[in-house]
Amino acid sequence: MQLNPWALTGVVLVALATYYLGHRSSRSATTTHDFLVARRTVRSRRNAAAVSGEYLSAASFLGVAGIVLKEGADATWYPIGFTAGYLALMLFVAAPLRRSGAYTLPDFVEARLGSKGLRRFSTAFVMFIGILYMVPQLQGAGLTLASILPVPMWVGAVLVTVLVAVNVMAGGMRAITVVQAFQYWLKLFAIAVPTFVLCLVFFSGGGPGGVRSLGAPAPPVFTADTKVSVQTDVTVKVTTETYFHAYGRIDDGPAGGVARWSPLIPHKVSEGTTLEFAAGTPVPVISAAPASNDAWLHPASGNLTDLLQTYSLIFALFLGTMGLPHVLVRFYTNPDGKAARRTTVHVLLLLGLFYLFPTMLGALSRMYVPQLLVTGNADAAVLMLPTAMLPGVPGQILAAVVAAGAFAAFLSSSSGLLVSVSGVVSTDLFPGRVKDFRLGTALVAVCPLALVFVLRTEDISLSIGMTFALAASTFSPLLLLGVWWRKLSWPGALAGMVVGGGLVLAALGINIASEYTGNWAPWYTIQPALITVPAAFLTTYLVSRVTRYGRPELVNDIMLRLHAPDPLGLMQDRAVARFGQAEDKTRAARGRHRK
Structure with missing residues (x-):
């Protein structure tokens, strides 16, 4: 590594x-209000930049370009879905969620449905989603640092x-908002x-010559x-008979010189193998990606499986946010x-x-960096492209x-995830004091770091897609129905989370087992949201209809508080006895909200 x-x-x-x-920023953070909700005085524009900062994670900065490199037109659903999810959030959830006066998502669950048991259950899912989402952030950090320093990937994590x-x-x-x-x-x-x-380099005709048009x-x-070092086991395909040099293991056998691949069958490359290709050689691509540029440029054909997988991805991204x-x-x-x-x-615009x-x-x-199609390490595309197109210091x-x-x-997304999970841990598992928040932070930070050492590094956008599917199948039905349907009961919400979350976790387990045993899993275990989200909504609705006892007695007052215009003054903080009045802290700090 240079x-x-x-x-x-x-x-x-x-x-x-x-x-x-x-x-x-942390010098003025002294109370639980500061640590959990930054005194509720963050300006709209600054908060939008902060939301965008934590949302634009490894999947956005590295993963989107990497999956576009591999999948082409079909991959554009990722940035579309990542952004469009905020439209649903703005229309249906954002304002009522704030008017609830809650401090965390489990706190909102209890405020709406009055069940401490459901709150504890949702706490477990918040912790799982947050930790699962942090793992690809740390993997991306390791990839970035390993690309500029001769160090193992765990150092960046x-x-x-x-x-x-x-x-x-x-x-x-309060510390991470700025x-x-x-x-x-x-x-x-x-x-x-x-x-x-x-x-500019591309349109002016600069950069390496000999590239082939994308169409x-x-x-x-x-x-x-080009010399390619394969870091994980991959399966590739070629469109023409391809000659190259290989050193290591290919097609389950040793290789130590000239090799030939046929377009009739896929070919396996083992971890640690080095492949050497001459200039002008067509690039082998991993078996799941389009091989030719014209296929890459157009959406998948009318194959029913491709269509269902695309809709499943849309479900996950749009509702998972x-x-x-x-x-x-x-x-x-x-x-x-x-x-x-x-x-x-503002977030939608940013x-x-x-x-x-x-x-x-x-x-x-x-x-310009087609060798990444051989290794499957497409997330490194953004990091390698500048030096591939502009050799030298520029x-x-x-x-x-x-x-x-x-x-x-990686820093901004990991900060937001750690704050959200630590806040839940400190208020639901500990008494909720500042020192409890700090203890929870230390405990939570260790979990995803440990997983980095035991989980395989896969495509960052694809792994985060599973996290979105889990969020869409658990909290999305609870929030939408909780905000807009007064007949929601806590047994219904619990049943929906169990069914939706259980199906996603089962799909995740099957997918992990498949990766180690020949990639035999069907499409709906890779993108399960098309099945799990409707199942979660339907279960929540049906169970709520038959469990009238699980509805809070003051549901009309709760719904009024969620939807009443702000000038009516019905909004109030929860857990005042534990944390005090946020307004008192605001006046003490002379904080004033601006647009």
């Missing part, structure tokens, strides 16, 4: 800026965990500037003699429901702007900018 001092400098500067902003835990323990939500808002603008700069520069009815080709605990907790920091809705509108750029980088990667500087932005993505 050291890129520019990229190392960029990562160090991001880490220092993150620590400085978090430390500075440890670095991000320590830095994020220090900031969160120091000031909770950090996440800053990191959104940093990420936008770090993805937009390289995209503009590389597009050509043939696979991409290697533009120069409103069930992500680290997203929902940010709306508790707004002063009222109107501000929460305004925040969501996310729509950002997602233009990784999509374009994914298309350029198909032409490419290294652009790569440094991208690496700094990627590191900011």
